[in-house]
Amino acid sequence: MASTYEPIATTTLGSAVASYTFSSIPGTYTDLIMVVSAKLTSGGATNHYYTLNSDTGSNYSYTRLYGTGSSAGSGRGSNTTNIFGGDITSTEPLADIVQFNNYANTSTYKTILIRNNPVTSTVHAIVSLWRNTAAITSITATTPSSTFAVGSTFTLYGIKAA
Amino acid sequence: MSPLAPLGFFAHPPLAAGDFESISTVTVGAGGASSVSFSSIPSTFKHLQIRAIMKASDSIYMSFNSDTTNSNYYSHWLTGQGSSASASSFAGRLAPVIMAGTGASGFSAVIWDVLDYADANKYKTVRVLTGHDQNGSGEVGLTSMLWKSTSATTQIDIAPVSGSSISQYSSFALYGIRGE
Numbered sequence: 001m002a003s004t005y006e007p008i009a010t011t012t013l014g015s016a017v018a019s020y021t022f023s024s025i026p027g028t029y030t031d032l033i034m035v036v037s038a039k040l041t042s043g044g045a046t047n048h049y050y051t052l053n054s055d056t057g058s059n060y061s062y063t064r065l066y067g068t069g070s071s072a073g074s075g076r077g078s079n080t081t082n083i084f085g086g087d088i089t090s091t092e093p094l095a096d097i098v099q100f101n102n103y104a105n106t107s108t109y110k111t112i113l114i115r116n117n118p119v120t121s122t123v124h125a126i127v128s129l130w131r132n133t134a135a136i137t138s139i140t141a142t143t144p145s146s147t148f149a150v151g152s153t154f155t156l157y158g159i160k161a162a
Numbered sequence: 163m164s165p166l167a168p169l170g171f172f173a174h175p176p177l178a179a180g181d182f183e184s185i186s187t188v189t190v191g192a193g194g195a196s197s198v199s200f201s202s203i204p205s206t207f208k209h210l211q212i213r214a215i216m217k218a219s220d221s222i223y224m225s226f227n228s229d230t231t232n233s234n235y236y237s238h239w240l241t242g243q244g245s246s247a248s249a250s251s252f253a254g255r256l257a258p259v260i261m262a263g264t265g266a267s268g269f270s271a272v273i274w275d276v277l278d279y280a281d282a283n284k285y286k287t288v289r290v291l292t293g294h295d296q297n298g299s300g301e302v303g304l305t306s307m308l309w310k311s312t313s314a315t316t317q318i319d320i321a322p323v324s325g326s327s328i329s330q331y332s333s334f335a336l337y338g339i340r341g342e
Contacts, residue, residue: 003182004182004183004184004337005181005182030187030213030333030335031213031335061295061296061297061298061300062295063242063243063244063293063295063300063301063302064242064302065240065241065242065247065302065303065304066242066247067247072240072247073242073246073247074241074242074243074244074245074246074247074302075242075244075245076244076245076298076300078297078298079297099213099271099273099291101213101214101215101271101272101273101333102215102269102333105215105331105333107331108215108268108269108331109267109268109269111215111268111269111270111271111293111294111295112271113271113273113291113292113293113302115291125242125291125293125302125303125304126302127271127293127294127295127300127301127302128295129267129268129294129295129296129297129300131267131268131297159182159213159335159337160184161184161187161213161335161337162184162185162186162187162335
């Protein structure tokens with residue numbers, strides 16, 4: 001029986017990189033799930049983010065819900081140049097699960113859901129909008145202030161509906 | 163690296179074909195739909211997952227096995243509205259989904275997990291990750307719903323509260339997840 005939930009690509013970093021890209025993503029699935037387990041090579045907590053189809057224009061936005069250990073809160077970003085991912089550190093690995101429902105639908109903007117937990121700072125739920133009806137064909141993870149450490153893993157799964 | 167199981171946990175061994183199966187898919191066409199239903203759900207899985215994008219003209223009801231008795235349902239919501247976090251609860255069939263309106267540019271994304279849906283010894287618990295963003299507005303939520311019945315789930319219905327419509331291009335996919 002053909003698998004409904006398939007790994008498309010996975011990598012474990014053998015050298016530190018500032019960004020990692022899944023490219024040439026086939027449009028044959030219904031949804032994508034990206035799982036990232038990563039930490040920085042060095043330095044304190046800093047943001048990481050995602051961009052789609054090499055789009056670095058102000059075509060993204062987000063709303064987030066977070067808990068810091070002492071309080072719960074929410075924030076928002078409008079006309080951003082990327083999908084906000086939150087803090088990543090060089091101590092404990094971040095665990096991102098990023099959901100791209102109907103990623104290849106060319107009639108709708110793309111709504112992305114993220115659950116993540118940079119262990120030393122927050123637990124997070126994020127919804128993001130990419131204002132583009134194009135099918136998602138590439139996803140780039142970036143940390144602007146450091147590099148993803150050796151051993152960080154990036155995995156992309158496809159889910160195919162009947 | 164072991165692949166991620168659909169409910170968000172790392173599974174050993176890797177998923178085999180048939181562990182996560184597509185059961186049924188509904189995509190709303192031109193003109194919208196008054197409801198979306200999954201019926202004759204087989205009892206051969208351990209859990210269910212519905213993955214969706216949607217817009218509707220109102221909040222939505224969710225009901226199981228055609229049970230429309232509001233006292234049989236309860237939901238809890240933890241949401242972020244951009245400026246503050248909020249917690250609330252509701253008695254009744256109001257689906258714990260953050261709904262984008264029909265005029266919104268971005269659809270809501272929803273992932274419903276119905277755990278032990280066929281277990282005759284348990285009430286049914288639904289865990290939801292949901293949200294939409296409209297570039298200056300929107301909301302994201304971690305929510306849950308209880309259906310106080312030990313019956314196996316054989317049908318799930320989703321419909322706007324006001325009896326209006328679910329928008330074109332909304333899409334709902336039901337998956338079954340097998341246990342060992």
